Amino acid sequence: MQTIADSKKLFQQLAKQALAPPPNLTVSxxxxxxxxxxxxxxxxxGQWxxxxxPYQRAIMDAINDPYTEDIVIMASAQVGKSEILLNALGYFIDFDPSPILFIQPSGEKSKEFSKERIAPMIRDTPTLFERIGETKSRDSSNTIMFxxxxxxxIAxxxxxxxxxxxxxxIRVLLADEIDRYPVSAGDEGDPLDLAEKRTNNFYNRKKIKVSTPTIKGASRIETEFELSTKxxxxxxxxxxxxxxxxxxEQIDFETESHRCLYCGHLxxxxxxxxxxxxxxxxxxSTIRGFxxxxxxxxxxxxxxxxxAFKRAKRKGxxxxxxxxxxxxxxxxxxxxQKIDDEIIYNRREEYEADVPDGVKVLTAAVDVQDDRFEIEVVGWGIDRExxxxxxxxxxxxxxxxxxxxELDLWLQKTWTKENGTRFGITCTCMDSGxxxxxxxxxxxxxxxxRAIYAIKGASAKKGEYVPLIASTSRPKPLKALLVTLGVNDGKSRVMSSLGIEEFGPNYCHFPIGRGYEREYFKSLTAEKLQTRYESGTPYQVWVKIRARNEGFDLRVxxxxxxxxxNPNFEREYSIATVTRPVRRRRRRRGVVK
Structure with a gap:
């Protein structure tokens, strides 16, 4: 039976443990x-x-160095860079409590990261759950964003x-995917600069910046890395x-081995x-960069x-x-950054029929001007040729x-392959801006x-990355389906495809005639990509070099x-097979005979 003296001794031991300083742990x-x-x-x-x-250990433990304020991680995918940020977050919550700001490229991405990565980590890590608990929508001390x-x-x-x-x-800044940040947060300036200024009140501040890089000369993480210990x-x-x-460059494809730079052994x-x-x-440098x-x-x-490299090289x-x-x-x-319209015009081809044999599906695009509709129909084949x-x-x-x-009737047209297979338009995107x-x-x-959808360009901030299919909505009062596009992403894709010189993945074929005359190719190549700077921060922007750019927009x-x-290119999206043989067409200089 436990005596009063035993109980007192046990209480003293527990009190001593509670008052003792925590063990001197690093982040790893x-x-x-x-x-x-x-x-x-x-x-x-399970357990981390x-x-x-093992390459992650020194990166995480650099956070504990009292002489290191800035840490930069320029990294590929699949190396655990987000987990490094999460471990740092967990460490500061549990072991070194601090005001923390965790930034993602957008408010929506921030919500997603909080719900999909941070909340599960807190739930499954007992020591974090004890300090924070479950997210409650009505509890202002524990919400998705705070x-x-x-x-x-954590904000x-x-x-x-x-x-x-x-x-x-804030004392701790965790900045994720900084190459996806806009050049300016509204009218306030560079978002990274704004966030870093929040740390000025703390002598022991920590700023950890992480990203997969993007374009040379316009990459934030590359700029930060170049200022670091590299x-x-x-x-x-x-x-x-x-x-x-x-x-x-030292990887040998045949043996799937790495050649030593010094002895040459694989x-x-x-x-x-x-x-x-x-x-x-x-x-x-005083900045640690990895x-x-x-x-x-x-x-x-x-x-x-x-x-993956061979596949990417084949695709373009x-x-x-x-x-x-x-x-x-x-x-x-x-x-x-610019394609010569004369080169593309001169590589036009004579098709064997309305629809070349490689085509599996047709799409259309409609550009709406004040006095006309401009329409392009495009056939697509394997690997987006x-x-x-x-x-x-x-x-x-x-x-x-x-x-x-007239537009409605025109979009119901059909085009025919040499073997008699008829194709209609499977999907149409129509400008609503x-x-x-x-x-x-x-x-x-x-x-x-009939899969005819209204589209508009996303209102992206300077330098902000927006994917081609950014979002969908149904604006009132008509509630038509509206697809919002990241047009900069689309323009980059189109320009890359136009630069491909060999038939195959992503190559763009153009026929002789059918509306594809010199003016079309001038409008197709009417923009070029330029790097500009705002308060020293580089960003890229598409600028017009000609007034008419409908061809470029329509291809986007x-x-x-x-x-x-997102069709299955193993099948054809045709209407039916015409029983009578298709009359062969001979074209010369755009004239059908």
Whole structure:
């Protein structure tokens, strides 16, 4: 039976433990001891192990260095960069309570990250759950965008929302995917600068900036990395033991091995990754900067990376750009920002029929002007190889029903392959951004069953990335389906495709005649990409070099249409087969005979 003296002794021990200072843990040690990976975001749910990806340890522990204020991580996908931020967040909540600002590229992305990554981490990590608990919509101390805990709080912010960046002083700034930030948060200026100023009241502030890079000369993370120690994770050669980073140019495709820079020996992936590596700085700076590529990742096999590279190379420039950013963690240097209209005009072809044999599906795009509709029909085949089918203009008064009826009838046309297969338009994107917005909504609403959709360009901030299919809505009062497009993304895709010179993935074919005359190609190439600067921050913008750009816009809308329907290119989206043989057509200089 326990005596009063025993109870008193036990109480004293518990009190002593409660009052004792916490053990001196680093971020990686905290994660190894406490962090739990959630089922929603990890294929390896359960206890965190830094040993799974040992290159992460020095990055996380740099946060504990009292002399290091800024940490920059320029990285590919599949290397755990978001997990590093989450471990830092967990450490500060549990071990070093502080006011924290966690920024994502937009308010919407911030909400998603909070719900899909932060909330599960708090739920599954007991020591964090004790301090924060469950998110409650009516509890202002614990919501999706704000969570308080003893000694601090987490404020979630969107780089496009000025109020979320300048509301309160913070000690810890966690900035994710900074290459996706707009150049300015409203009229307030650079969102990263705004957020960093919030840390000025703290002598022990920490600023951690992370991103996959984008375009050379317009990449924030590249700019930050160039100002840093520029550290690369070096592994010893399994044969000669000379330290070196894993680089793509030393990968041998046949053997799926990495060639030593010094002895030339080829060692396979597992021989390299089993070595104990170390970070090597290539510059002097007070900013710690780390570069990571997928070759280091324990979650990505070299065979997969090589296959992805070959696939991207086959698909063309746009795919290769994405692979360079997301697999190598390197910026992409644009080679040609403008396409010569004369070159494309001169490569026009004579098609064997209305619809060339490689076409599987037709889309259409309609540009709405005050006195006309401009329409382009495009055929699409495997790997997004495209064929211009017809460019057509309908003139008239858009205030009168006659021209709208003409447009309706024209969009019901069919085109035929040499074997007699007939094709109609599978999806149409129609511009609603001019002076006839409600008329476009009314036209499209009545024809949604034919997949005729109103579209408009997204109002993106300078430098902000918006995907081609940005969102959908049903504006009142007509509630027609409206698809919002990231037109800059679409223009980059079109320009990359126009630059491809060999038949195959993403190549753009154009016929002789059918409306594809010199003026069309001038309007197709009427814009070019320029790098501009605002308060020293680079961003890219498409600028007109000619007044008429309808051809360029229509090809972007057609690209959006094929993205919307996302067809299976193993089948044909035809109407029926014509029983009578199709009359062969001979074309000379655009004249059908």
């Amino acid at each position: 040690e905290w994660a190894d001891a406490h962090r739990k990976l959630s089922r929603e975001s990890s294929a390896e749910a 192990r830094t040993s799974r990806a 969570k308080s805990f003893p000694g601090g709080f 979630m912010g969107g780089a496009n929302v000025p109020s979320s960046l300048a509301a309160r002083p 550290e690369y994770y070096n592994l010893p050669c399994p044969r000669c033991e000379e330290l070196q980073p894993l680089r793509w 060692s396979n992936e597992f021989e390299w990754k089993n070595q104990q590596g170390e970070w090597v700085a290539t510059a002097e 570069h990571l590529n997928e070759l280091l990742s324990p979650w990505r096999r070299w065979r997969e990376i090589i296959t 420039t746009e795919a290769l750009k994405v692979w360079t950013n997301t697999s190598l963690g390197e910026t992409w240097e644009e080679e040609g 495209s064929w211009g089918i017809e460019y057509h203009v309908i003139h008239g008064d858009l205030k009168e029903p006659k021209i709208w009826n 001019g002076h006839f917005t409600q008329e476009v909504y009314r036209f499209c609403k009545a024809r949604e069953a 809308y057609n690209t959006a249409a094929i993205e919307i329907i």
